[in-house]
Amino acid sequence: MEWRNSEGYPDPTPYEALKAVKVYRPMVYICSPFAGDTDRNIERAKGYCRLAVSRGCIPLAPHLHYPQFMDDGDKQQRELGLWFALILLGKCDELWVFGSHISSGMAAEIAKAERRGMPIRYFEGEEVGR
Numbered sequence: 001m002e003w004r005n006s007e008g009y010p011d012p013t014p015y016e017a018l019k020a021v022k023v024y025r026p027m028v029y030i031c032s033p034f035a036g037d038t039d040r041n042i043e044r045a046k047g048y049c050r051l052a053v054s055r056g057c058i059p060l061a062p063h064l065h066y067p068q069f070m071d072d073g074d075k076q077q078r079e080l081g082l083w084f085a086l087i088l089l090g091k092c093d094e095l096w097v098f099g100s101h102i103s104s105g106m107a108a109e110i111a112k113a114e115r116r117g118m119p120i121r122y123f124e125g126e127e128v129g130r
Contacts, residue, residue, distance in 0.1 A: 026093035028052050030061035031109045033099055035072065048098050048123075062088055063105075086112050094119045 005011040030048045033041050045061050052059035062085035070077045082105055089095065095113040097106065097120060113120050 023056070025056055025058045027058040027060055027091065029089050029092040029095045029109070029113075030059050030063075031095055031097045031106050032061075032063070033101060033103050033106065034063040034067070035103060035105075038067075038072075044098070048096070051123075052096065057094075060088055060092055082108060085109065089113060089118075090116065092118070094121060096120075097122045098124075100124050 030045060030052065032045050032048055034045070035041075042064065045064050049059035049061055049064070062081070066072075066081040066084060070081050072078050072081070085105075086109065089109060089112055095109065095118055097110060102110070110120065
């Protein structure tokens with residue numbers, strides 16, 4: 001966008017208005033394993049978030065957030081964290097599922113997304129269809 005109009009005169013108002021317009025970025029829910037080898041799974045989830053950003057999306061990975069202050073080993077706290085995550089899932093445009101192993105928490109997220117009619121994309125290295 002040029003700050004001069006078609007006749008060459010300065011026209012800063014539309015220039016500033018259009019410069020301020022941000023491109024829409026869909027919010028995607030990152031669904032990947034957490035339990036088990038948590039250190040490895042955390043690093044993978046961070047990579048999945050970076051992939052989403054590189055594809056112009058806003059990633060949401062509750063399994064990177066809630067374990068910072070909730071104990072995933074405590075049954076009540078884990079269930080509460082999963083409930084929180086399912087609420088956040090409803091704020092997203094798509095669900096992105098990573099890996100070939102579907103954990104019980106991931107299965108709950110996938111089932112919720114299916115009930116909502118939400119687009120679901122599956123990734124195993126490269127994106128695969130299901």
